[in-house]
Amino acid sequence: MKRIWNHALRALTLLGASVATAGAVHAATATPAEIRVDYAYYSPESLVIKRYGWLEDEFKPDNTQIKWVLSLGSNRALEYLNSGAVDFGSTAGLAAVLGKANGNPIRAVYVFSRPEWTALVVRKDSAIKSLADLKGKKIAATRGTDPYLFTLRALHTVGLTRDDVEIVNLQHPDGRTALANGQVDAWAGLDPHMAAAQVDDGARLLYRNVDFNTYGFLDAREAFIQQYPQAVARVLKVYEKARVWIVAHPDDAAKIVAEESKVSLPVAKLQLQRTDFSHPVPGEQQIAALKSAAPILSAEDLVKPGTDLPKVIDALIDTQIAQPVVTASRGQ
Structure with missing residues (x-):
């Protein structure tokens, strides 16, 4: 009888472990009830996606709601990410390094453009x-x-x-x-x-x-990446769709930028003319550019003395998530 009881306990223990493991896997891959994404006039992809409702379409089968939040600059996007007001935010590369160095728990998961957006x-x-x-x-x-x-x-x-x-x-x-x-x-x-x-x-x-001019990054909260990795990949799939669409339809893209940003069509065309959309996957090119730019943060006392900026940059740039998404979109 004792032997039977021990076998029963062991079976219950194994069953409990299996349920717990399954629960952990489900928690890591489940789709959230809401995904909060910023849109910004300096991120043409975000404007196109918002206009056509592509994120809403992607997550409609999951009954996931999409909440859009306007970012007027990298500083706002970083504030929203740090507070959890958005799960994805559009920032410049060096601004993201500054945020990460000062404790903002983010990772750069996609390059929406390499613009000459400032002078x-x-x-x-x-x-x-x-x-x-x-x-x-x-x-x-x-x-x-x-x-x-x-x-x-x-x-x-x-x-x-x-x-x-x-x-x-x-x-x-x-x-x-x-x-x-x-x-x-x-x-x-x-x-x-x-x-x-x-x-x-x-x-x-x-x-x-x-x-x-540092790269335009789509940043995501680390907690969101860890809990919803599949959802992150699906968001990037939609961004990649928008990037490819912009390259193929520059005039239509300019019209959307003009209307959403409330600027004239010639202004929107000038903006897009000096924007490079050809390198969406974060990698060594972005890491090298940011490591070259980062000394200004120390020189101007914008980060704590002794901050290891190369280490911060390596932790910021996520080279893994976007690659399979972009490869799949190209049919490779």
């Missing part, structure tokens, strides 16, 4: 002709974003730092307005607002450097 902008009648002329001047920039970090890197090329100028912290569209109204001398622009300033206001790009 230093002045009014068409400005007497400022070079970066050196910015010493002592007011520059509008959104702290924690690629344009802000672009500005610091640009200043360093002529031996200036942020202490040599007055940086006025304004969100990107407000920076454009401040420049047009003469409240600042220069503005760290971001498309499509920068393109609009050029086309509509006649603004002049004082300093351009495409190498100082």
